[in-house]
Amino acid sequence: MDKIDLFKLHKADYIAPKKPQSCHIANAHYLVINGVGSPGEDNFNDAVTALYAVAYTVKMTRKRNNLGDYVICKLEARYWSINKQCLSEQDKSQWHWQLMIRTPSQVEISDIEQAATALTAKGKTVSINKVKLIEHEFAHCIQMLHVGSYEEESRTLEQMLAFVTEHQLSATGEHCEIYISDPRRIPMERLKTILRMPVSN
């Protein structure tokens, strides 16, 4: 059985152009965990750990049971504000987020539950139980590659917003990111992140 690599199979969903570009991202399955708080702080890091623990446990268990193998996709995240305020005006500690790892549709809710039970029994972080399997359709989005620190995203976002205005679209207020580079390895100024802005016509 061939190993499924969704990131490569759905290249068009992960285009990373230097100028804003419009794209359509169809319904897909994701392992997710929701939370509130500053990215990079305890709450967030704990969620990342929990999400990856479930992701790898499910993957390796399914592989062991000959249910097929797949590559764990890049981490993605959606950010929003509860009171519809623009994120940049909101204190980061109030940011709501959903961390996501795209997962093949063959993976079932029972796989997730089994993994969570096993991991919890071994005393791994309690956030394990917050990991869910969902379907999500980003639908119409504007996408662009951002190179540099997360703090400097505003300059890329400005270009994307200008594109939205020019094409008479409207942003939904949600901000999405796909983390291409490993922040432990890549110097801040060279970090690659795909910024994704869901829009409605």
Added chain:
Amino acid sequence: MRKKTQQSYITRTVNVVNYIQQNLDNELTLAELAQQANFSSYHFHRIFSGMLGESVKELIRRLRLERAAIELRTSTTSILDIALGAGYESDMAFSKAFKARAGLLPSKFRKSEQARFPCLSLSSIRYVTNEHISSFEPFIDKELNMKVMIKQVDDMLVAYVSHQGPYKECGHAWDTLCGTLAPMGLLGGNAKMIGVSYDDPDVVAPELLRYEACISVDEIFSTTDEIGFKSIASGRYAVTTHIGSYETLNETYQKFFGQWLSQSDHESADQPCFEIYLNDPESTEPEELITDIYLPLKELNHG
């Protein structure tokens, strides 16, 4: 600058070189050579090639070839006998190797008065009978820019699966290990992915390389026969980070042993190194892979 330690490494390496020169007709095993210089046999090969820029095997082969060149020109010994004396199984194999290095066949070299003796290496260790090397300037990479931390590591219990064969093919051991531990909820959190490589791929044949895929666990549990448990020894370790493909790990090992270690105040302990893998090779570009290499050190001797 740690002159004293480095001088000791140089002196010991020189002893090995001189020993090789004097015993070219013997088999010259790595264990025997390591013993000559009082180096840990685990790490001797890497220290040697790191310092001289030439592996033990290469040096021996080259010196035998240089000696053969002299014999060709100055004696009437048959080419077959010279070939056998240089460690080749046939005059064909010898001719091929000689031509590759010297540019012409041994038979032509023998007849030609003009053909120059092959200059087989940039280093000045040559086959000679009237000189004795007393010291050398270690082969130092000017770019050596290695960040090394000395760490005290606690005992670490691991579950492991052994693999014998090319390091590249250790994936199967990892599948067995992860496939067993995943359903038990033992992946994730602080579980560390550790590789123990026992052999230097420059010296040991690919099919004989020994490797252990290990994952740190809190306690021993009952499981299949394929899984073993052991403790990774506590102690002092020098740790450096290799960034990039696993295929180039060996270059970092080479620098770590041959250059960093010989210029440091430390001495390696007689036990294998281990590697901790910090990201997933399936979903990470090879050039972004991060591996911490742990080199075991002898306890400091405050004598």
